[in-house]
Amino acid sequence: xxxxxxxxxxxxxxxxxxxxxxxxxxxxxxxxxxxxxxxxxxxxxxxxxxxxxxxxxxxxxxxxxxxxxxxxxxxxxxxxxxxxxxxxxxxxxxxxxxxxxxxxxxxxxxxxxxxxxxxxxxxxxxxxxxxxxxxxxxxxxxxxxxxxxxxxxxx
Amino acid sequence: xxxxxxxxxxxxxxxxxxxxxxxxxxxxxxxxxxxxxxxxxxxxxxxxxxxxxxxxxxxxxxxxxxxxxxxxxxxxxxxxxxxxxxxxxxxxxxxxxxxxxxxxxxxxxxxxxxxxxxxxxxxxxxxxxxxxxxxxxxxxxxxxxxxxxxxxxxxxxxxxxxxxxxxxxxxxxxxxxxxxxxxxxxxxxxxxxxxxxxxxxxxxxxxxxxxxxxxxxxxxxxxxxxxxxxxxxxxxxxxxxxxxxxxxxxxxxxxxxxxxxxxxxxxxxxxxxxxxxxxxxxx
Numbered sequence: 001x002x003x004x005x006x007x008x009x010x011x012x013x014x015x016x017x018x019x020x021x022x023x024x025x026x027x028x029x030x031x032x033x034x035x036x037x038x039x040x041x042x043x044x045x046x047x048x049x050x051x052x053x054x055x056x057x058x059x060x061x062x063x064x065x066x067x068x069x070x071x072x073x074x075x076x077x078x079x080x081x082x083x084x085x086x087x088x089x090x091x092x093x094x095x096x097x098x099x100x101x102x103x104x105x106x107x108x109x110x111x112x113x114x115x116x117x118x119x120x121x122x123x124x125x126x127x128x129x130x131x132x133x134x135x136x137x138x139x140x141x142x143x144x145x146x147x148x149x150x151x152x153x154x155x
Numbered sequence: 156x157x158x159x160x161x162x163x164x165x166x167x168x169x170x171x172x173x174x175x176x177x178x179x180x181x182x183x184x185x186x187x188x189x190x191x192x193x194x195x196x197x198x199x200x201x202x203x204x205x206x207x208x209x210x211x212x213x214x215x216x217x218x219x220x221x222x223x224x225x226x227x228x229x230x231x232x233x234x235x236x237x238x239x240x241x242x243x244x245x246x247x248x249x250x251x252x253x254x255x256x257x258x259x260x261x262x263x264x265x266x267x268x269x270x271x272x273x274x275x276x277x278x279x280x281x282x283x284x285x286x287x288x289x290x291x292x293x294x295x296x297x298x299x300x301x302x303x304x305x306x307x308x309x310x311x312x313x314x315x316x317x318x319x320x321x322x323x324x325x326x327x328x329x330x331x332x333x334x335x336x337x338x339x340x341x342x343x344x345x346x347x348x349x350x351x352x353x354x355x356x357x358x359x360x361x362x363x364x365x366x367x368x369x370x371x372x373x374x375x376x377x378x379x380x381x382x383x384x385x386x387x388x389x390x391x392x393x394x395x396x397x398x399x400x401x402x403x404x405x406x407x408x409x410x411x412x413x414x415x416x417x418x419x420x421x422x423x424x425x426x427x428x429x430x431x432x433x434x435x436x437x438x
Contacts, residue, residue: 048204049207052204052207052208053207053211053253059211060210060255062210062256062277084256085255086253087233087254087255087257088233088251088253088254
């Protein structure tokens with residue numbers, strides 16, 4: 001092989017290396033620009049989905065709310081009810097552990113159901129939400145607290 | 156040594172394969188480049204969130220979405236998928252929702268004009284039909300792009316409306332940064348909603364920025380008769396909860412109706428009387 005041909009092959013290799021580098025950087029830049037500019041339209045505001053799911057626990061009659069009064073029922077607060085009203089075993093969605101407590105006028109817990117979990121709950125919560133609620137037990141209304149532990153907060 | 160026929164056959168396979176790969180890559184590039192994949196993803200997420208919201212509403216309720224981008228949609232088990240016939244990879248625009256109960260969900264709509272998601276007696280339904288009443292509203296707003304109207308059906312109790320309000324606010328949060336046509340609730344000419352706040356107050360209001368629309372939507376009847384200002388004022392006097400801002404809003408016609416009800420028992424009682432007054436509204 002002549003010296004000229006060797007030089008030609010060498011320069012081709014350098015050309016392809018430079019081309020590959022520039023092409024990669026350009027493609028990367030394009031993907032970055034497109035995703036950062038347009039992908040925002042499909043972004044859900046942080047906390048909104050969790051907020052809506054928590055509403056299910058506090059308002060849905062398929063969950064714990066008593067049909068006639070609209071208040072959380074002590075008797076309905078079970079694993080079975082929860083797993084029926086939040087029916088998933090997928091780890092790709094949020095998981096919850098809930099506990100319910102009746103509180104006296106001094107703010108002390110007098111009775112507690114601790115705790116019930118959704119089927120996909122693995123025991124590693126990252127967020128705790130407390131809600132002051134009314135509880136219906138034996139046809140009487142009590143002041144109470146619903147504590148919600150959220151797993152997979154960012155999913 | 157390979158025969159000539161064999162060579163031609165493998166060459167054809169390679170060419171066809173290369174064309175297919177090129178077509179798929181081009182399709183993906185177009186999806187990403189035009190942002191189509193993100194719009195589909197947004198719709199999938201939006202519908203999944205709406206379904207989650209509907210499950211939280213105590214009563215029957217439904218949500219109407221326009222479908223200006225002409226996508227097809229399917230709900231299978233607990234997944235929403237948005238797609239078009241020419242999509243090479245199906246399932247990239249999808250999002251999970253969480254079912255309530257054991258309903259087997261397998262619903263599809265091909266290029267619907269509207270995507271109407273409803274929860275009737277605990278079951279999620281999907282339809283492309285909007286009753287005339289809601290169609291009128293949508294036309295009246297001169298919607299050019301994707302819009303959402305949310306009305307909870309006052310079947311069971313006041314919380315349905317609270318959630319409807321919540322969803323509207325939630326969607327405002329989603330779309331206020333996006334130029335895809337969603338407008339804040341205030342921009343609607345007539346929106347009826349009801350909500351109760353965390354401190355156990357319930358409220359109902361009819362936004363009547365445009366009396367014309369209110370009349371065409373059947374709201375005038377409510378505003379002028381069943382829930383006239385005087386009757387509301389009577390209610391308010393009884394409850395003695397009218398605050399300055401609210402009074403100003405009533406006086407300036409920004410709000411036609413607004414009631415605060417301080418206790419749960421009172422809330423349900425008055426809520427029921429409002430519902431019966433509103434019966435004509437949903438017909």
